Amino acid sequence: MALTALLACPLVGMLLILALPKTAVKAIRSVALLATGAALLGSLQLLAFFQPGRTQVQFQEKLSWIPQLNIFYTVGVDGISLPMVLLTALLSFLACIASTSITERQKEYYALYLLLEVGMLGTFLALDLFLFYVFWEVVLVPMYLMIGIWGGGRREYSAFKFFVYTLAGSLAMLLAILALYLRTRSFDMVHLAAMGHTLDLGFQQLLFVAFFLGFAIKVPVFPFHTWLPDAHVDAPTPGSVLLAGVLLKMGGYGFFRIAYPIFPEGAQWFGGTMALLGMINIVYGAFVAMAQTDFKRLVAYSSVSHMGFVLLGLAGLTAEGWNGAMFQMFSHGVITGAMFLLVGVLYDRAHTRNLEEFGGLGVRVPVYAAFLIFFSLASLGLPGLSGFVAEFLALIGAYGRWTWQTTVSVLGVVVAAAYMLKVIRQVLLGPLNTRWAALPDMTGREVISLAPLLLVVLALGVYPLLLLQIQDTALQQVIAHVLGQPWQR
Amino acid sequence: MSIAYGLLAVLTLLGAVWVVTLRNLFRAALSLGLVLLGVAGLFILLEAEFLAFVQILVYVGAILTLVVFAIMLTAKLHASSASPASRQTVPAAAAALGLFLVLVSTTNALTWPDYPAAEAVSLAALGQELVKTLVLPFEVISLVFVAAMVGAIAIAANPPMKPPPS
Amino acid sequence: MPVQSLLLLSHALFCLGIYGILTRRHAIGLLLSIELILNAAALNFVLFSRAFGHVQAQAFALFIIALAACEAVVGLAIIIRLSRTAKTVFADHVDLLKG
């Protein structure tokens, strides 16, 4: 029941908030904090009792849901989903702390926020394809409303774009799920993976592409990425954090959990395209980020670039590559989440995100400067921080199979340095722009919301085994399966 | 026999053509009466005398009268209009002709059973059928009647709330 | 002889009705054309009821006549209504609702 309880935390919180009057802002906030906090504690509890070496799914629960269609409420975690669950719970909690910048319609906000968390957690916990799809879609609506109501800029347009793009992708996935069900009469991911090799190649290719569409839009993969900059830029800070930190990972997670294990031959057939797209994502995203003047937009495009490593690592089909891709998902979630929080901190004070209007803030706001430098460095893949481990593993994992793609991707690393340092220079360095002479430094609350992320980035960078040993067994097993060895679950 | 058929057919057709082409609506309505009578005549030739009787009674007696009343009620509205009596005649003719050709070419290819293959339907049999097997349609049609009458009275009698936008 | 030629007649009535409904402008004229169509169908039913000796088909024609009456009542009521609210009885004058 551990996982159901985990899902219930935000759900109960949401119901409670709906029951509260909308003027009781304090109570609403506390309930939200409690609910996300409880979810975080719950996920840490999972971590404590998780046995990394075991190949089986752990904490599994299976209840019949729609027996006529063989649909079950199946949840469970293994090394692939646990990191994502942790990431979701952590970012949800921290972004909830950072949600004080929301000053209107709090009741609706927090209710949607918690619903969003339910959806995200559920997506990572589900082991039944139907259930997975349900949670996958549940995420859409609250995020749509979040961007649309509390966003800035062209919020309506961006929210719309986000909604329509992702829905279009998931419809392709829905059809694939149906086709798969009609062929196998099962929605059970574990079972489906076990029969993966028995599906004929043409079928696998077709369905892999359909799933790819669904996941690729979420990741997002070039050229389906155009919703991302808009949505990220116009979302409220906590929304951006979750969007970049968790929602993008749902796409990547789908590849690990569904597309690769169920369509092993299809996946291998698609590998070249995957690597190529990964490369394009990395280099293209980095170049486009380089040219941005809006801080948030720059970070958004950097996400495009960084998520490319996930694709590249996946395409590598090696233990290193997969570990790297998975590690990148976690690490990028934390780093980008932090970056968006930092952008939010700056925007709350300066009400502008135009990089060219800043300058020399390093003197004025040393604590902020320290955080910004730290996370920028993490983002550009500085060794000793988590981003490096991920990128290195992804690159090394993909190099053998996709040599030139990887080689070109390494260029992206250089460009990453260029744009991240550009941010640091334009915001922090140089002579102080007198306009910001009275800019206050970060408050304690803001520090609290960022410090855990900093620790995570550092800890994973210094001792990556913390995460690697959780995910390694599961990943190795999936790879062995994809590459043709019998499935042992 | 054939002459009677032919005569009635020509009468009916002629009436029908007038119904759809005559400029004057009142005359068109009268032409419809011609058609209805012609069809009633055909019914008689087809040994459905009761039906012919009903046709004349209901159609000519009731419907046509109503129509004429309605035309007179709304006379001032269409008298004032100087626009043509018909629209889109060419495409409509083409469509109708097309349909006609399809139908005729379809039915002409068929061979029909010898006529008449069976005994004519007697009035007694019809009456028996109506009160026994078709009791349900009877119930339903009475409901239709009531609904149509009450509804028609309701909307025709109720005055408009406000003057319509011009 | 009657089957083929009467069928032809009913086809002609039907298509004339169609033509009328497409061309007449006065709403009541449209109703008249519809009566043509209904008569065509009724004629068919009676014709083949005689051909097959089918009782229910003749009853069907009876019901058609009854329903035609109802339809006329409803149609005329609506037209009278329209003549009051929209001050017109021409089918091509009413185009508030479109798009």
Place this chain on the structure above:
Amino acid sequence: MSTVLWESLSAWWPELILSLGALKVILAGVWFKSPRGALTFAWLFVAAAAAALWVAPVPPSTDVFFGLIVCDPFSLVFRWLALGSVAITLLLMSASRELPLSLRGEGMGLLLAIGVGLMLMAEANHLLMAYLAMELVSLSAYLLVGFLRDARSSEAALKYLLFGALASGIMLFGMSLLFALTGQLSFPALLEAVRGLSGPMASALLVAVSLMLAGLAFKISMVPFHMWTPDAYEGAPAAVTALLSVGPKAAGLALFLRIMAALAPAWPALAPTVLGLTVLTMTLGNVVALVQTNVKRLLAYSTIGQVGYLLIGVVAHTALGHEALLLYLVAYLFMNFGAFACVVAVVNETGSESLEAFRGLSKRAPALALSLALFLLSLAGIPPLLGFFGKFLLFQSALDASQAWLAIAGAVNSAVALYYYANLIRLMYFVPSESARPVRPAAALHVALGLCAAATLLLGLFPGALLEWLSAHASLNLL
């Protein structure tokens, strides 16, 4: 009275009660000036009909009234759907401020008559019954559409009437041809006779079928027989529009399925056409809905789009397809009526049907906005709402019947449809309104909204029981 009639009646009590109710309510409406009495009677009879339907035995022989109708499990679902539509419409009617007070009694009577017609359409087993039932529904509906005292309502009624009269006339002529070809009127006999047709007879059969298709397609608003829909829906009172967008669609599909079952040998020749029209229907409905500014008109086009999805189940032509069709109809009943209940509430308050009237609704009436959002999302097919599950089954049935392109068309259309559904949500949630006056729906609307919302959400989350019930009632054997 013969025993056949008694046996028949025992299965047909609900309809009989409803017919008597229709008469009684009409009388009450004519007698009392206040609609209160009529409303009470209407509820009484609807409740009695529901009770009768609940206890109605499944007759030993499916032939009722000498085979004119069948009361098989398949029709049971549609009888419930019809009764549900009537009940919810009754709620909307009693709450709507559009309808002139003096006419509500007559309106409710017509509504009950429509209910009888809808049930009969689903039960019809005979061409005469099919035609009668359709006319009963149509004639009452023409009148109801014209119930408002403005030019638009009359115009809508006229258009609906002329369109409907032509379509049913064409269908009637098709029926007469069918009879000419087969010499049969009852469906089982027709099936026998049609099986024997060949050569030019078979080809003539197809002409007759295509003429009949016009009437059926008109009833379910299938492209290109859909053109009355937006105009009639826009002009009609909102409550009537709600009824029209659900009840006749369900019953029309039932009749369509039954007639196609009777003409089964013609289906293979007809299927590609219906498939094409299905795709056309959903595409046109959804695409044109994008540019609408009147909420009723928008929902009219949305209805056309939804009918397109429903037709997927017909085209699939499998038991699964029928099951999916039934499920989606149930879903559609709740979500569409729910949406219309919200429209009624807004129209009551603002008097405007423009989409602009929904601006900032989330602040003026949070619960209302939330439930409308729920219905719209369900219509758009977002899980875990019932509409999603219905679509899920429909797409599944399409894939199952090797109609992958149909499923893909459905999916693409769902994405397109999201545009206008989400646009309404956008207006409610993102755009501030000029007026801050709260919108307070009437109690009856609260009931309707609550019922629909609960069904949409709960049945969406736990569709198991519903699915089981439906799969027990869905069958390919409709004769």
Place this chain on the structure above:
Amino acid sequence: MDHAAAPAVTLTLPQLGWIPALPLLAFTLLLFFGRRLGRFSPWVAVAALAGALGITLSLAGTVFHGHRVAVSWAWLSADAPVWSIGLSVDGLSWLMLFVVTSIGTMIALYSMGYMHGDPRLSRFFAYLSLFCASMLLLVLADHFLLLYVGWELVGLCSYLLISFWFEKPEAAAAGRKAFITTRIGDTGLLLGILLLFWTAHELHFSQLDAVRAHLSPGLLTLISVLIFLGAAGKSAQIPLHVWLPDAMEGPTPVSALIHAATMVAAGVYLVARTLPLFTPESLQIVLTIGLLTHLFAGTVALTQTDIKRILAYSTLSQLGLMMVALGLGAAPLAMFHLGTHAFFKALLFLGAGSVIHAAHAQELGQLGGLRKTMPWTAALFFIAAVSMSGLFPLSGFWSKDAILLAARHDHPWLLWVLLGGAAMTTAYIFRVYLRCFEGTAKDHHGATPHAHESPMIMVLPMAMLGLGAIGAGLAGSPWLHHPLFRLLGETHVHEGVDVPILAWSTVAAALGLGLAWVVGVQQRYLLPPALRPLGSQLYRLAANKYYVDELYDRFLIRPFLDLARGLAGFDQRVIDGAVNGAGRVGWGLGELKAWFDQAVVDQLVNGLARTVRGAGATLRWIQTGIVQQYLFVVVMAVVVLSALLRR
């Protein structure tokens, strides 16, 4: 993890971790409590470095006996041996450890004086500590990946320290340039690592000999060239040298420590460390690049007027020389020169820093006659200059002569080129010395006359380095029987002093000195008048650093930025609007014009939406509102359907 190929015995010694950990600890302390520690913060750094130096010295005995000290742990994988990383000390790394810790300590002490009064004093020492920690990590790493970690971290510290005075836009820009330029080189290293992993599945340094035996020469060449690319970036070899002169924007102690003594030498260390992977072909490349850099930087140094820049180019030149030694396959010689260079170049920088600190000027034109006011600085600078010039018997002589010897042995022509380089070295360094410390004090700006000797805290470390500049070379001299070469495992050493080389290098030094005096100080033209225009052209070329920066800007950086901007535009217009194209199809109808305007104004629609809405607007146009047209559609549909179905 036991790697048996180690020379003699491998001792596992967890204390090894303390060497980088001590400065890291200092960094953490300073970062969090720096403000509270205030004036005491430098001592934390100094203590940490001194501690590291102490541990290093305590290891000396073990290492000099030829043993290896190591410690390792699993890192990227719990069970794959290739991913277990560790620290290890052998002769090569011990030498680097010693250089880093000893010079680091000295410079930290010096900085106390130099940075006195800076508001971000503790931050400076924090960065300095972090740098030392990273550098030590780099040196101690026994695994490519760990080396890469250190490698990037020193780059980061370099970045942070160069732009330490970030209010100056030049400093900020210089830091970024340094980081990005070296990162380009690092990509090479990274690719080399990737390639090595995929071909040999081994990344431990101790296994490189085995790897060499496995791989084909072509592959080895490729890998080694890639690695050398990394080394060239860090050691600022052509063509990645552009960042180093700019890096002089940082505080002078930083220049001394990072950009003269230690970090820039890491490239040399890397090549020395991975020498087993280098094939003759790749060594040829190393040699060529080194030689080019040596000469190129020498000529530029002759023409510059900023003393720190001159020293920077001098560093480039000397690093080039080390690369030449590596190119000759003589890693110990390169390391030897690295060691001695560290001392004298650090001293030169500290001297320059002392001058800047005192005179607040660093242009040769504004300096002069400082010997009188700053005798200690002058003397120490002189010692360092002499040492760099390679005059017998100071440190520089021993290391440079060893390289000359090796050059003569392999390629006699190289000897003469290197001698020319040596003459240039003497010329530019004495040009600085003479114009700074000798002659008369300059009047304008009034800076120099008020100069004063630096405080003890600065002079003392300089003196210590001076000792090194004098005597460090003895460690590789035949007089003490080459303890250094034994430490580095080199057995074939030249016994005794080679007199011809000694003579030639002395001549070269004298020639350079003469040039410095005649041209650099007296400003006389030596060229015949006919050649003067050419000479001045060449001079201008050199003075403008051969326009490399300008070329890079024109042909690399600007195209790069243009590409970025272009792609961004592409992203917005093309990718985002890809679906618009289809939408345009529907726009033909005049009816849609109004709709189009509305759609453009209405921000709600974009690409796909426009297409679909366009279709919607077209289709709604069919819905005319005229009922008979609807009916016509019905009839037509029936006609078509029945005709179609009948067939």
